[in-house]
Structures are given as C-alpha cells and as structure tokens.
Amino acid sequence: MGFAEELKQECINNWDAAINHPFVDQLLGGNLSDDNLRRYLVQDYQFCDAFTALLGQAVASAPSLSSRLVFARVLGAFASDENTYFQDCFNELDVAEADRTGPALGTVTRDFDSLMRTALSTRSYPDVLAVLLVAEWLYGDWAARAGDPAIWPVAPKHSEWIRLHNNPEYNAWVTWLREEFNAVEPVNPEVRARVTETFREAVRLELAFFDAALVPSGVPA
Numbered sequence: 435m436g437f438a439e440e441l442k443q444e445c446i447n448n449w450d451a452a453i454n455h456p457f458v459d460q461l462l463g464g465n466l467s468d469d470n471l472r473r474y475l476v477q478d479y480q481f482c483d484a485f486t487a488l489l490g491q492a493v494a495s496a497p498s499l500s501s502r503l504v505f506a507r508v509l510g511a512f513a514s515d516e517n518t519y520f521q522d523c524f525n526e527l528d529v530a531e532a533d534r535t536g537p538a539l540g541t542v543t544r545d546f547d548s549l550m551r552t553a554l555s556t557r558s559y560p561d562v563l564a565v566l567l568v569a570e571w572l573y574g575d576w577a578a579r580a581g582d583p584a585i586w587p588v589a590p591k592h593s594e595w596i597r598l599h600n601n602p603e604y605n606a607w608v609t610w611l612r613e614e615f616n617a618v619e620p621v622n623p624e625v626r627a628r629v630t631e632t633f634r635e636a637v638r639l640e641l642a643f644f645d646a647a648l649v650p651s652g653v654p655a
C-alpha cells in the first residue's frame with residue numbers, strides 16, 4: 435500500500451461519510467434543492483480562491499518541468515471550465531454580486547482556507563500535495579458513484595458538477611497526483627507527521643463542508 439492509500443485508510447470513516455453524504459446523494463439524484471446548491475456553490479467559490487493559489491504553489495514547488503506542466507494544465511482548466519460552471523450556476527440561481535465575490539464565510543470555509551494557506555506558506559511539495567490530493571481524490575470518489583452518464587441527472591447545474599469530477603482526464607489527474615504524492619513520501623518524522631495531520635484535517639473538512647451545505651445555520655447571516 436502506498437503512502438496515499440495508507441493515509442486514506444487512517445481516516446476511512448470520514449472519507450466514506452463524505453463521499454456518501456446526503457448532499458452527494460441528492461446531487462446524484464438530481465433532487466438537490468436550489469437553496470442547498472446555491473449555499474454550497476457560494477462557499478465553494480471562495481474555497482476555489484485558496485485552491486487556485488495552491489495549484490500555483492504546486493507549479494512553483496514541483497521538482498521538474500514535467501510535473502510543473504501537469505499543474506499548469508490543471509490550473510488552465512480550472513480557470514476556464516470550472517469557473518464557467520460557477521458563473522453559469524450563479525446566473526441561473528440568481529446569486530447576488532456580493533455573494534459571488536465576497537460572501538460571509540462559513541466556519542468550515544474559513545478553516546479550509548486557513549489549512550490551504552498554511553500548506554501554501556510551507557512551500558513544501560508534500561504539504562501542498564496533501565491538500566490537493568485529498569480535495570481531488572475525494573471528489574473523484576463521490577463523482578464515481580454517478581456511474582453511467584446515461585443515468586446522470588438531466589439539469590446541467592447537477593450533471594456538470596459531476597462531469598467536472600468524473601471524466602477520463604480528471605481520473606488520470608487524480609491517479610497522477612497520488613503517484614506524485616507517494617514518490618515524495620517524507621522520511622523525516624516531523625514532516626511526515628505534519629503531512630499526515632494535514633491530510634487528515636482536509637478529509638475532516640471535506641465532510642464538514644458537505645454538512646454545512648445542508649445546514650443553513652452553518653453560514654452566518
């Protein structure tokens with residue numbers, strides 16, 4: 435078992451709770467309410483800010499041109515495809531300008547943001563990879579539950595969010611991230627403990643992020 439799989443197994447309860455969350459069930463079933471989708475997307479767009487910065491740090495911290503190029507390509511897709519999805523949904527769901535650019539942040543959004551910015555400030559490749567890997571791998575795992583595209587929900591606000599995390603390029607990116615992470619498994623006990631804790635905390639926050647999307651009081655008025 436590689437380092438990535440080992441860390442996943444250490445927090446398999448939170449991992450499985452996240453990928454089988456009622457939020458995901460409703461999204462896959464096409465019966466997620468617009469209020470819940472809106473609440474989630476408004477917070478997730480703020481998540482995307484630090485996440486994009488983290489991808490930029492990965493470009494900078496990667497040990498080789500070939501690795502930098504992978505992150506650079508993902509950054510490009512994130513800035514186009516993924517951003518377009520958010521803009522389309524914000525328009526369809528009538529999200530006010532202030533909620534697109536500077537909404538009140540939920541507790542979990544703030545905690546995730548600070549976890550990402552802490553990893554960012556280390557500039558250490560394994561630390562940066564730990565957060566990216568959890569975010570992308572866990573999203574790939576819930577999206578894989580969608581199965582055959584023929585049975586996906588019909589509304590693009592639901593199906594596009596699945597497609598963005600369930601397509602051959604995305605799956606290849608997650609596999610690559612996992613191998614990249616395994617290749618820099620820290621031998622230094624302090625770094626190893628820090629990376630392990632970052633991974634674990636990211637999984638906990640992924641679960642809490644879905645919880646917050648279904649609980650209105652998770653976001654301050």
Ligand SMILES: Cc1ncc(CO)c(N)n1
Binds near residue numbers: 478570
């Ligand atoms: C909270 C969260 N985790 C992971 C992803 C996928 O990058 C996302 N968009 N939002």
